[in-house]
Amino acid sequence: MLYLIGLGLGDETDITVKGLEIVRRASRVYLESYTAILLVDVAVLEKYYGREVVVADREMVESASDDILNDAQNVDVAFLVVGDPFGATTHTDLVLRARSLSIPIKTIPNASIMSAIGSTGLQLYNFGQTISMVFFTDSWKPASFYDRVRENRNIGLHTLVLLDIKVKEQSVENIMRGRKIFEPPRYMTVGQCCSQMLEIEEIKKAEGEGGAYDEESLAVGAARVGGVSEKFVSGTLKQLCEADEALGGPLHSLVLLGRKTHELESDYVRAFAVDTEVWDRIWKRDYEGKS
Amino acid sequence: MLYLIGLGLGDETDITVKGLEIVRRASRVYLESYTAILLVDVAVLEKYYGREVVVADREMVESASDDILNDAQNVDVAFLVVGDPFGATTHTDLVLRARSLSIPIKTIPNASIMSAIGSTGLQLYNFGQTISMVFFTDSWKPASFYDRVRENRNIGLHTLVLLDIKVKEQSVENIMRGRKIFEPPRYMTVGQCCSQMLEIEEIKKAEGEGGAYDEESLAVGAARVGGVSEKFVSGTLKQLCEADEALGGPLHSLVLLGRKTHELESDYVRAFAVDTEVWDRIWKRDYEGKS
Known part of the structure; x- marks a missing residue:
C-alpha cells in the first residue's frame, strides 16, 4: 500500500494519530521536501517517529518514483507531505504511476494552507x-x-x-x-x-x-x-x-x-x-x- | 485558554497528536454538532479520549456561549469541530466573544472538506x-x-x-x-x-x-x-x-x-x-x- 500522509503545517505533533500509526509501522518513509516545509527539522521528525525518513526532492519524486514505489504491492510505503497530500501541490503523477502498477493507495488528509x-x-x-x-x-x-x-x-x-x-x-x-x-x-x-x-x-x-x-x-x-x-x-x-x-x-x-x-x-x-x-x-x- | 480543535473528517484517530493531548488535559470538552458529523458516534470519541464530551448544538453555541467560555481565562476549554475550526463553518462569533472577554485563543487546524x-x-x-x-x-x-x-x-x-x-x-x-x-x-x-x-x-x-x-x-x-x-x-x-x-x-x-x-x-x-x-x-x- 502507498500511503500519502499529510503532516499539517506546524511541527511533528501536527500529524494525525492515524498517520503516526502508519508511519511507525511502514517499511519505508519518504518526506516530500520541495514545495513546503514544516517549522521543524527532519531530524526532529525522525526522532519523534523513531524511524529513518528519506528526504525526497523534486528530482527523486519525478524521475525515481519507481524506487519510492518499489514493492509497494506487498509492503507499506509512507510518503509524507507537508500540509495535505492533495492541497497546494497535488501528487497526481505519483498516484497515477502507482495506479498503473496496481499499487493500492490511501490518503491521510491533514490541514492545508x-x-x-x-x-x-x-x-x-x-x-x-x-x-x-x-x-x-x-x-x-x-x-x-x-x-x-x-x-x-x-x-x-x-x-x-x-x-x-x-x-x-x-x-x-x-x-x-x-x-x-x-x-x-x-x-x-x-x-x-x-x-x-x-x-x-x-x-x-x-x-x-x-x-x-x-x-x-x-x-x-x-x-x-x-x-x-x-x-x-x-x-x-x-x-x-x-x-x-x-x-x-x-x-x-x-x-x-x-x-x-x-x-x-x-x-x-x-x-x-x-x-x-x-x-x-x-x-x-x-x-x-x-x- | 480556548482551544478550537479540528477533528478531521473520518473517525476518532483523525485528530492530530497535538489536539489529542489538549483534549486529554482540558477542563471541559465540547463538540460542535450542527454543521458536520464525523463518521463515528460521540460515545466512540468519549471512550477514545477518556473524557466526557458535551455535545453543543447550534442553540448552545449561539445563545449560551458564555457557559462554554466560563472561566476560560484560567482553565483550558476544548471546543471540537469536525473538519477544521475555520473551514466550511467558521466560529468567528465564538472567537470574537472570547476576545471581548480577554480569553486567549489557540486553533489546532485539521483537514477540512x-x-x-x-x-x-x-x-x-x-x-x-x-x-x-x-x-x-x-x-x-x-x-x-x-x-x-x-x-x-x-x-x-x-x-x-x-x-x-x-x-x-x-x-x-x-x-x-x-x-x-x-x-x-x-x-x-x-x-x-x-x-x-x-x-x-x-x-x-x-x-x-x-x-x-x-x-x-x-x-x-x-x-x-x-x-x-x-x-x-x-x-x-x-x-x-x-x-x-x-x-x-x-x-x-x-x-x-x-x-x-x-x-x-x-x-x-x-x-x-x-x-x-x-x-x-x-x-x-x-x-x-x-x-
Missing part, C-alpha cells in the same frame, strides 16, 4: 482561485497571476497568494562546473510579494490594463499558519511591503481581500491592522456594503 | 467560490447559488458544493405542541443535489437566464471524503442523479467541473466514471483544451 488560511477570519466560501507568486528576476517577471486576481476581484472574491520557496538552488557557476553545491533556501516574504504585485500593477497601468488592485487594496499577511507562532498582519498592500519584521520568519502567505468581505470578517482581521485608522477609512470607502 | 476535496484529483488552485445546497421544500427553492456557479464557470473554475444536513429538526406538529421530539437526522445526497441543480436550471432556462450548466455538465460526487470508505463517482449531472447507491452513506459533496480542467485532472477522475465512453465524449466536446 488552502483551508487553514481560514484562521485569518476570512470565510473560505468567499475565496476565488488561488495563485502562486514566484521570485522575480531582472529578466523574468511572470504576470499571469494578474488576470486571475482580476477575475476574482471582478466577482468580489478574496485571493489566496502562495509564496515561492527555493530549495536546492545552484548558482550559475556551480551548475557550469557541475558542482552539486546548493545555495541556502529562500522563502518569499509578504513584503517581497506585495512589492512584486505593485510592480506588476504599475506595468499594467502603463499599458492601460491596470486596476485589478492598487496600493490601497486591503490584504492580510500571514506567517506560520497553523503553527504555535502563527501571526497575522493586515493593512494595505503598500503597508504590507514593510510588514516582514512584524510577521517574523517563514512561511508567509497573503490574502488580498475581495469587496464581498462580510462585516464580521473585517471586524476579525481589523484586530491585526498595522494602522486601524487607515484600515477603517479604506474599509468604509471601498468595501463596506459592496456585496 | 474545503481542501480534502483535492483527493478527487482536481487541483485546488482551479476552484472558485464554494456554494452550499439546502434541502428544497415545495415552497422554498433558494436559487442564489446559481449565479455564483455561473461566475465560477464563466472563468473556467470548479465549484465545490457542500450539502445540507438537518439535525434536531422538529415536525410542525411537535413544534406546535411544544414537544422537544426530534426527527431523525437527514443528510443530502449527491443525487438530491444534482436533481435540485437541474430543477433550478430548468426554471432559469424558462426565464431566459439559463446556461450556467446543464444535464451533460461533468461533475464528481464524493462520499465520506477523508474516511477509510471514501468513494468517488464521476459523470454528468444527469448520471449523478442516480449515483447514490454507488456512493453509499453520508456525508456527500459534489464538484462541478470548470472548463479549465487540466488533462491530468480528467485522467484522474475518469477512473471514477459511471460510463467512461460518455465521459470521454463530453470531455472532448466541452472541456479538452478549453483553457
Whole structure:
C-alpha cells in the first residue's frame, strides 16, 4: 500500500494519530521536501517517529518514483507531505504511476494552507482561485497571476497568494562546473510579494490594463499558519511591503481581500491592522456594503 | 485558554497528536454538532479520549456561549469541530466573544472538506467560490447559488458544493405542541443535489437566464471524503442523479467541473466514471483544451 500522509503545517505533533500509526509501522518513509516545509527539522521528525525518513526532492519524486514505489504491492510505503497530500501541490503523477502498477493507495488528509488560511477570519466560501507568486528576476517577471486576481476581484472574491520557496538552488557557476553545491533556501516574504504585485500593477497601468488592485487594496499577511507562532498582519498592500519584521520568519502567505468581505470578517482581521485608522477609512470607502 | 480543535473528517484517530493531548488535559470538552458529523458516534470519541464530551448544538453555541467560555481565562476549554475550526463553518462569533472577554485563543487546524476535496484529483488552485445546497421544500427553492456557479464557470473554475444536513429538526406538529421530539437526522445526497441543480436550471432556462450548466455538465460526487470508505463517482449531472447507491452513506459533496480542467485532472477522475465512453465524449466536446 502507498500511503500519502499529510503532516499539517506546524511541527511533528501536527500529524494525525492515524498517520503516526502508519508511519511507525511502514517499511519505508519518504518526506516530500520541495514545495513546503514544516517549522521543524527532519531530524526532529525522525526522532519523534523513531524511524529513518528519506528526504525526497523534486528530482527523486519525478524521475525515481519507481524506487519510492518499489514493492509497494506487498509492503507499506509512507510518503509524507507537508500540509495535505492533495492541497497546494497535488501528487497526481505519483498516484497515477502507482495506479498503473496496481499499487493500492490511501490518503491521510491533514490541514492545508488552502483551508487553514481560514484562521485569518476570512470565510473560505468567499475565496476565488488561488495563485502562486514566484521570485522575480531582472529578466523574468511572470504576470499571469494578474488576470486571475482580476477575475476574482471582478466577482468580489478574496485571493489566496502562495509564496515561492527555493530549495536546492545552484548558482550559475556551480551548475557550469557541475558542482552539486546548493545555495541556502529562500522563502518569499509578504513584503517581497506585495512589492512584486505593485510592480506588476504599475506595468499594467502603463499599458492601460491596470486596476485589478492598487496600493490601497486591503490584504492580510500571514506567517506560520497553523503553527504555535502563527501571526497575522493586515493593512494595505503598500503597508504590507514593510510588514516582514512584524510577521517574523517563514512561511508567509497573503490574502488580498475581495469587496464581498462580510462585516464580521473585517471586524476579525481589523484586530491585526498595522494602522486601524487607515484600515477603517479604506474599509468604509471601498468595501463596506459592496456585496 | 480556548482551544478550537479540528477533528478531521473520518473517525476518532483523525485528530492530530497535538489536539489529542489538549483534549486529554482540558477542563471541559465540547463538540460542535450542527454543521458536520464525523463518521463515528460521540460515545466512540468519549471512550477514545477518556473524557466526557458535551455535545453543543447550534442553540448552545449561539445563545449560551458564555457557559462554554466560563472561566476560560484560567482553565483550558476544548471546543471540537469536525473538519477544521475555520473551514466550511467558521466560529468567528465564538472567537470574537472570547476576545471581548480577554480569553486567549489557540486553533489546532485539521483537514477540512474545503481542501480534502483535492483527493478527487482536481487541483485546488482551479476552484472558485464554494456554494452550499439546502434541502428544497415545495415552497422554498433558494436559487442564489446559481449565479455564483455561473461566475465560477464563466472563468473556467470548479465549484465545490457542500450539502445540507438537518439535525434536531422538529415536525410542525411537535413544534406546535411544544414537544422537544426530534426527527431523525437527514443528510443530502449527491443525487438530491444534482436533481435540485437541474430543477433550478430548468426554471432559469424558462426565464431566459439559463446556461450556467446543464444535464451533460461533468461533475464528481464524493462520499465520506477523508474516511477509510471514501468513494468517488464521476459523470454528468444527469448520471449523478442516480449515483447514490454507488456512493453509499453520508456525508456527500459534489464538484462541478470548470472548463479549465487540466488533462491530468480528467485522467484522474475518469477512473471514477459511471460510463467512461460518455465521459470521454463530453470531455472532448466541452472541456479538452478549453483553457
